Amino acid sequence: MRVLVTGGAGYIGSVVAAQLIEAGHEVVVLDDLSTGHRDAVPEGAAFVEGSLREHAADVLAGGIDAVLHFAAKSVVPESVAHPELYWGGNVGASLALLEAMRATGVRRIVFSSTAAVYGEPEQVPIPEDAPVRPTNPYGASKAAIDAALTEHARMHGIGAVSLRYFNVAGAYGRYGERHTTETHLIPIVLQVALGRRESVSVYGSDYPTPDGSCVRDYIHVADLAEAHLLALEHCVPGRHRIHNLGNGTGFSVRQVIDVCREVTGHPIPAVQADRRPGDPATLVASSARAKDELGWVPRRPKLRGIVADAWAFHTDAAPVGGGA
Numbered sequence: 001m002r003v004l005v006t007g008g009a010g011y012i013g014s015v016v017a018a019q020l021i022e023a024g025h026e027v028v029v030l031d032d033l034s035t036g037h038r039d040a041v042p043e044g045a046a047f048v049e050g051s052l053r054e055h056a057a058d059v060l061a062g063g064i065d066a067v068l069h070f071a072a073k074s075v076v077p078e079s080v081a082h083p084e085l086y087w088g089g090n091v092g093a094s095l096a097l098l099e100a101m102r103a104t105g106v107r108r109i110v111f112s113s114t115a116a117v118y119g120e121p122e123q124v125p126i127p128e129d130a131p132v133r134p135t136n137p138y139g140a141s142k143a144a145i146d147a148a149l150t151e152h153a154r155m156h157g158i159g160a161v162s163l164r165y166f167n168v169a170g171a172y173g174r175y176g177e178r179h180t181t182e183t184h185l186i187p188i189v190l191q192v193a194l195g196r197r198e199s200v201s202v203y204g205s206d207y208p209t210p211d212g213s214c215v216r217d218y219i220h221v222a223d224l225a226e227a228h229l230l231a232l233e234h235c236v237p238g239r240h241r242i243h244n245l246g247n248g249t250g251f252s253v254r255q256v257i258d259v260c261r262e263v264t265g266h267p268i269p270a271v272q273a274d275r276r277p278g279d280p281a282t283l284v285a286s287s288a289r290a291k292d293e294l295g296w297v298p299r300r301p302k303l304r305g306i307v308a309d310a311w312a313f314h315t316d317a318a319p320v321g322g323g324a
Helices: 011-022 052-061 076-081 083-104 137-156 185-193 221-232 253-264 288-294 303-314
Strands: 002-006 026-031 046-049 066-069 108-112 159-165 167-169 175-177 200-203 218-220 240-245 270-273 320-322
Touching: 002 011, 002 052, 011 026, 011 066, 011 175, 011 221, 026 052, 052 083, 066 083, 066 221, 076 083, 076 137, 083 108, 083 137, 108 137, 108 221, 137 159, 137 240, 159 221, 167 185, 167 221, 167 303, 175 221, 175 303, 185 200, 185 253, 185 303, 200 253, 218 221, 218 303, 221 240, 221 288, 240 288, 253 303
Parallel strands: 002 026, 002 066, 026 046, 066 108, 108 159, 159 240, 167 218, 175 320, 200 270
Antiparallel strands: none
């Protein structure tokens, strides 16, 4: 199969592209390198530097069987400060991609969505039929794209699968996470161990959780990538399916810091801070549907293994990894 990976120079996209090549697929990566890195594009993949609006149609016309769509802006605080970037850069660009797919007859797409579409959940673990109530423009933009996929499946017969997940971490060999502005907990904690930060902040100490800090779902990037390959085989014409992806349990902020201390051997100072507005106590996704329909089960669910792989990547002398 010849597959287009949008955002394939980013963190998750590069891992998925690598696994696709390993599985024998032909891969074309389209990325504007606004957050990704050229050296994150796997060897063996064709690379087109450009935007979805300007280049997707030409790439698809060259002969593509399916699309895995990762290209997006994904920083929540930025989305609050500059929502126009997310409506244009995420929704507008995705609509351009879908129109290019319609025009070129490409009928399969797997979309990198987010569990942020649920906002503050009414129940945990969160099922796919939970109300969609995003609390920021980032989550809202992903929810809008999910809605567009449903309509394109109905009107134009495409087969679409959206995968919703929270916190992705770890690394896949030489492919790992590196952002210009880091907002994810595990890389931030590891930056303290690397001497790039003095401490890590723990926002809130009185949540109704075992240790008072927020609990979040963490999934290994390699497990996540495997789910995308499985989803690719389950794109049914005229149908849009949504699957949550999680590791089956949640880990608190303090648990993450403790495991990072264990893995790195660094004391990692933690500073207590006030709660951040809108932070729910616990966010964990139910993956029952993905298990039943895709046959997907996370094979690397242990937090220590996730952190150890991330640490190995960050301490490598010549890291390769994406930004998104």
